[in-house]
Amino acid sequence: MTTTVLHGGDLVDRHGVEVGVGVDVVVSGGTIREIVPTRPAGDYGTAELVDATGKLVIPGLINNHTHGTAFGPLFPSGHEGLPHEQVLANLDRHLLEGTTTVLCVDGFVTAEALARTDDAHPVTVKLASCNTPACLEAATIADGGGLADENRAFTAQRAVRDGAVALGEIGAGHTLGGGGASYMYIPAEVARRTGVTITPRQSNALKVAVLGRHISASAFDRDAVEEALEAAGLAGKLSVEDTREIVSGIILPAFDIALAGLTEAAEEARVAGVPVLVHNAAASMTQVAGIARTDVRLIAGHSNHSSFELREALAHAERLKELGAVVDVSTLDTFGARRLTTGPELLYAMFEAGLVDTISTDYAGGHHDAILLAIDHATKAGVVTLPDAIAMATENVAAAIPGIAPGRGRIVPGAVADIVVTDPARLDRVGVVMIGGAVVVRDGRRV
Ligand SMILES: [Zn+2]
Known part of the structure; x- marks a missing residue:
């Protein structure tokens, strides 16, 4: 069974070590075996070492x-x-x-x-x-x-x-007149009728002008529709009534x-x-x-x-x-x-x-x-x-959601080894990802 050691990282786990500085996370057989204060790399013999020095180690x-x-x-x-x-x-x-x-x-x-x-x-x-x-x-x-x-x-x-x-x-945003209507269905229909491509935000403004934020036919606001048409470059290309019909026809x-x-x-x-x-x-x-x-x-x-x-x-x-x-x-x-x-x-x-x-x-x-x-x-x-x-x-x-990730979500002994190593200065710069004990991302790239 291969052993992998995430070596020298700082651990974030709310219920374990709050922020454990300089720890080794020892993984084998897909499971986190132990978490110990960092030891010299030589102590781990033939184990695969992943350098996490100065990095943050968090659950996947x-x-x-x-x-x-x-x-x-x-x-x-x-x-x-x-x-x-x-x-x-x-x-x-x-x-x-x-x-x-x-x-x-x-x-x-x-x-x-x-x-x-x-x-x-x-x-x-x-x-x-x-x-x-x-x-x-x-x-x-x-x-x-x-x-x-x-x-x-x-x-x-x-x-x-x-x-x-x-x-x-x-x-969803597609059946309840949300984002899907704004970025997908309304722009598509407007483009089909006028040849003009509008942005999701412009489309959203048309939608709110016709049906309001809570989606109701009674929220129709003629002035707001005119303004939104103007802002979207559709004045003279689409009437207020056509706009009402398009938006209502898609959403209601x-x-x-x-x-x-x-x-x-x-x-x-x-x-x-x-x-x-x-x-x-x-x-x-x-x-x-x-x-x-x-x-x-x-x-x-x-x-x-x-x-x-x-x-x-x-x-x-x-x-x-x-x-x-x-x-x-x-x-x-x-x-x-x-x-x-x-x-x-x-x-x-x-x-x-x-x-x-x-x-x-x-x-x-x-x-x-x-x-x-x-x-x-x-x-x-x-x-x-x-x-x-x-x-x-x-x-x-x-x-x-009990079934979503059994045995995962923590870095504790016995947990499934789904682990991420990232940059504390820029958390979105993920370096290493381990899933079930296998390193699948290294240096920010798929292996
Ligand atoms: Zn949604």
């Missing part, structure tokens, strides 16, 4: 909200699946960001396709399902272009029997069904004994709060969603927490692309208020920021401590 990240990470339909709208190379590239990206386990919340992926994905890549990919009757109907109306018979037949109940660890993502047909799907899926999850992971946004907050009052375990996904106003999001998350829900935040595209989010204010406010249980990425139109990048910025801003933030991306996730 467990990301509970990803899309495009399994072969099969994309998103809970059943969109046509990505090419397999793109799925593997997405998994590479998660891996190089220090993630060792992802939960794919596309929701219509079959267990068989999930297993093929998991076999094709070192990152552990876990299954979730959103295939309840109302969610399937909403997907079919909103898109459904990637749904084959086998996906439709692979119900949430079957998925749980075949290893799904949660139901989710229930509701699936919307009420998708809302009903939230409650339906929560009940199915309760019966199946798995958590339900929901799309928590301004448009779904009433239903999400309703689910929190029942006794299913609720993961309130991306509770820093850009459709919320800051105070609204904080008050809502506080209520959800009081009701026993797990409050998740997503990095979205907060620090990088900023196509839909405008900055970290809400994310930071959630940290500062002590409301955050878990951190994920979500998809952000393929532009998600790395979890460690968000933690790097947030810890430097002083809104969360490093051990707490690391726990939000590791052990808290393992605790919130």
